[in-house]
Amino acid sequence: MRLTRILVLAGLMAVGMVATAQAQNKPLRIEVTQGIIEPMPFAAPLFVAENAAAQAFAARLTQVVTADLIGSGLFREIPAAAHISKVSNFNAPVQFSEWKAINAQALITGAVSVTSDNRMVVKFRLFDVFAEAPLGKGLQFVASTDSWRRMSHKVADAVYVRLTGEPSGYFDSRVVYIAEEGPKNARKKRLAVMDYDGANVRYLTNSNDIVLSPRFSPNAREIIYTSYETGEPRVFLMNVDTLSRRVLDSEPGMTFAPRFSPDGRQVVMSLSNRGNTDIYRFDVARGSKTRLTNSPAIETAPSYSPDGSQIVFESDRGGGQQIYVMSANGGAAKRISFGNGSYGTPVWSPRGDMIAFTKIYKGRFHIGVMRQDGSQEKLLAGSFLDEGPTWSPNGRVIMFFRETPGANGAPSLYSVDVTGRNLRKVKTPTFASDPAWSRLLE
Numbered sequence: 001m002r003l004t005r006i007l008v009l010a011g012l013m014a015v016g017m018v019a020t021a022q023a024q025n026k027p028l029r030i031e032v033t034q035g036i037i038e039p040m041p042f043a044a045p046l047f048v049a050e051n052a053a054a055q056a057f058a059a060r061l062t063q064v065v066t067a068d069l070i071g072s073g074l075f076r077e078i079p080a081a082a083h084i085s086k087v088s089n090f091n092a093p094v095q096f097s098e099w100k101a102i103n104a105q106a107l108i109t110g111a112v113s114v115t116s117d118n119r120m121v122v123k124f125r126l127f128d129v130f131a132e133a134p135l136g137k138g139l140q141f142v143a144s145t146d147s148w149r150r151m152s153h154k155v156a157d158a159v160y161v162r163l164t165g166e167p168s169g170y171f172d173s174r175v176v177y178i179a180e181e182g183p184k185n186a187r188k189k190r191l192a193v194m195d196y197d198g199a200n201v202r203y204l205t206n207s208n209d210i211v212l213s214p215r216f217s218p219n220a221r222e223i224i225y226t227s228y229e230t231g232e233p234r235v236f237l238m239n240v241d242t243l244s245r246r247v248l249d250s251e252p253g254m255t256f257a258p259r260f261s262p263d264g265r266q267v268v269m270s271l272s273n274r275g276n277t278d279i280y281r282f283d284v285a286r287g288s289k290t291r292l293t294n295s296p297a298i299e300t301a302p303s304y305s306p307d308g309s310q311i312v313f314e315s316d317r318g319g320g321q322q323i324y325v326m327s328a329n330g331g332a333a334k335r336i337s338f339g340n341g342s343y344g345t346p347v348w349s350p351r352g353d354m355i356a357f358t359k360i361y362k363g364r365f366h367i368g369v370m371r372q373d374g375s376q377e378k379l380l381a382g383s384f385l386d387e388g389p390t391w392s393p394n395g396r397v398i399m400f401f402r403e404t405p406g407a408n409g410a411p412s413l414y415s416v417d418v419t420g421r422n423l424r425k426v427k428t429p430t431f432a433s434d435p436a437w438s439r440l441l442e
Contacts, residue, residue: 037074037421039073039074039075039076040074040075040076040105040106040163041075041076041077041078041103041104041105041106042069042075042076042077042078042104042105042106042107042108042163043077043078043083043099043102043104043106043107043108043129044062044065044066044069044077044107044108044110045062045080045083045086045087045107045108045109046058046059046062046080046086046087047059047061047062047109047110047111047112047122047124048087048088048089048090048109048110048111048112049111049112049113050090050111050112050113051113051114053113053114054112054113054114054120057112057114057120057145057148058112060148060152061110061112061122061148061151061152061155062110064149064152064153064156065108065110065124065152065155065156065159067197068152068153068156068157068160068171068197069156069159069160071197071424072160072397072417072422073417073421073422073424074160074163074164075106075163078102078103078104082102083098083102084098084099084101084102085098087109090109090110090111090123090125094107094109094127094132096127096129096132099129100129100130104129105128105129105130106126106127106128106129106135106159106163107126107127107129108124108125108126108127108155108159109124109125109127110122110123110124110125110155111123111124114145118144118145119142119143119144119145120142120143120144120145120147120148120151121140121141121142122140122141122142122148122151122152122155123138123139123140124138124139124155124158124159125138126158126159126162126163135162135163136162139155139158141154141155149195149199149200150172150441153171153172153173153195153196154171154172156169156171157169157170157171157172157440166394166396167394168393168394168440169393169394169440170196170392170393170394170396170397170437170440171196171197172440172441173195173196173220173392173393173437173438173439173440173441174193174194174195174196174216174220174437174438174441175193175194175195175196175390175399175413175426175435175436175437175438176191176192176193176204176214176215176216176223176225176435176436176438177191177192177193177194177214177401177413177428177432177433177434177435177436178190178191178192178211178212178214178432178433178434179191179192179201179203179428179429179430179431179432180410180411180430180431180432180433181207181430181431183408184407184408184409184410187431188207189207189210189211189212190203190204190205190206190207190211191203191204191205191211191214191223191225191238192204192428192432193223193240194428196392196437197426197427198413198426198427198428201428201429204223204238204240204243205227208229209227209228209229210227210228211225211226211227211228212225212226212227212233212256212434213225213226213256213257213258213434214434214436215258215259215260215436216260216436216437216438216439217260217264218260218262218263218264218439219264219439219442220240220438220439220441220442221239221240221241222237222238222239222240222264223237223238223240224236224237224238224248224258224259224260224267224269225238225258226255226256226257226258230247232254233254233255233256234247234248234249234250234254234255235247235248235249235255235256235258235267235269236248237267237284248267248269248282248284249271249282249287249289252273253271253272253273253274254271254272254273255269255270255271255272256269256270256272256300257269257270257300257301257302259302259303259304260304261281261304261308261328262304262306262307262308263308264284265283265284265285266281266282266283266284267281267282267284268280268281268282268292268302268303268304268311269282269302270299270300270301270302271289276296277297277298277299277300278291278292278293278294278295278299279291279292279293279299279300279302279311279313279330280292281328281330290330291330292311292326292329292330293313293315293326293330293333295315295317297315297316297317298315298316299313299314299315299317300313300314300315301313301314301344301345301346303346303347303348303355304328304348305328305348305352305372306348306349306350306351306352307352308328309327309328310325310326310327310328311325311326311327311328312324312325312336312346312347312348312355312372313325313326313333313346314343314344314345314346315333317333318335320342321342321343321344321360322335322337322342322343323335323336323337323343323344323346323355323357323374324336325372335374336355336370336372336373336374337357337370337374337377338374339359339361339377340361341359341360341361341362342359342360342361343357343358343359343360344357344358344359344360345357345358345387345388345389347389347390347391348372348391349369349391349395350391350392350393350394350395350439351394351395352372353371353372353395354369354370354371354372354395354418355369355370355371355372356368356369356389356390356391356398357369357370357389358386358387358388358389358400359379364382364383364384365382365383365384365385365386365387366379366380366381366382366386367379367380367381367382367386367387367389367398367400367416368380369398369418378420379420380398380416380417380418380420380423381400381402381414381416381420381423383402384403384404384405384409385402385403385404385405385409385411386400386401386402386414387400387401387403388400388401388433388434388435390435390436390437391437392415392437393437393438393439393440395418396417396418397415397416397417397418398415398416398417398418399413399414399415399426399435399437400413400414400415400416400435401413401414401432401433401434401435402414403433410431411431411432411433412425412426412428412431412432413425413426413428413432413433413435414426
C-alpha cells in the first residue's frame, strides 16, 4: 500500500482519522477528519545552487519552504542530520531506498540559479517516497532576486496543495495589522503590512493618529481603515504602493468597521450619526452610499459572503450583542448565534461554509467558528482577550490578536487551525493587533 497524500477535510466537526486501502494496489488514502493528526514526515535537502550567484539563496529558500510546511502543523521535517546522502544534482535519479530508510514519506528537491540580469530561477520536484514516483510535474518560478521569499512561499504552497488535496495554499500572502508601541495608557498605533509569517514588515502610516480596522482589497493593492486624524473616526482608502489616500465618505457622522465586497467595488461599513449606528454600502468609484439597516440598535462589523450575496454583522437589536445575516441589499435579517454569551466581529470564510467570530462568555474572550446557519459552533481559542479573527486565503487557518491582562498588558498576533489545532504566536517586531489577511498574491 502506498501513501500519496493527506486529504485534509475542511469540515468543522471532525471525527477521526480513517485509512482505506483500495483494490488493485491503488494508493492508501488518508482522510484527516479530526483535529488531532500525526504530521506527515518529509525531507527537504538543501536546494542545489546551480551557479555561484545562487549560493547565497539556496539555504534561505530551503529554510523558508520548510518553515512554511512545519508551521501549518500538518508536516514534520526529518532533519538534515538524519539524511543518508546529499542531493548535489537536481536532475539525478532519486535514491528512494535512502529516503525510505529514514521514514520520509514525501521528498522535496529543488535547485536555484541566478542569471546575469539578476533574475532568479527556482525549480522544485515533489516525490512520494514509498510509491517511488513524482507527485505531479516539476515546477519552475522566475522573478528578481528581491522576490526570493515569495518564490519560497510559492514552492511551499505547491507542495501543500499536492500533499493535502486543498485547492490552494496560504503562504504567499500578506497581513495588514496595527503595530503598537509604548505604555498601555499612551499606546502609539500605526498601520503595518507584512508577509503572512511576520517577515518584511513595512509601516504605512506614522503614529500621530489612532488607526483601527485595516482591511485588504481583493487584489491586495488597497487598504481601507479607520483613522482619528480628523478628530472623529473616519474610513480612509489607501493605495499600498503609493500610500496615497482619501476619505471614503466626508458627510456628517462617524464611519468605522469597513470591509470590501468580493469584487472590490463596494465597501460596507458602519455610519453613526445623531446617536444611531447603521450599516451602509459605499460605491468606491462613484462615492454614493446606500443604507442597508434601519434600526435603533447598534449595527456594525459587517462582512460579505464570498459570493457577495449576503452580509453577516453584529447587532444588539435583540437586547444583546449577537450575529445576524441579511441580503447584501439589506432588508430582513436572521439571527444565527444562540449560544451563551455575546458574539461579535463575524467574518465569512473564503470557502463560504463557515463564519468566524469573537465570543465573550464568563469574562473570557474566545475565537470560534460556526456554520453559516449558526450550527456546529466550535471555540478554537480563549483567553483574557482574544479578538479580531481573519481567515487565511484558503479558509484553513484563522489569525487573531490576544492581549495580556494588567497595566503592562499588550497585544500579539496568533494563528490557529480551523480544527482548533496548532495555536501559534506570529512574530512581529512590536506589539500587534487587528490583523487582516490578504488573498493569495498575484
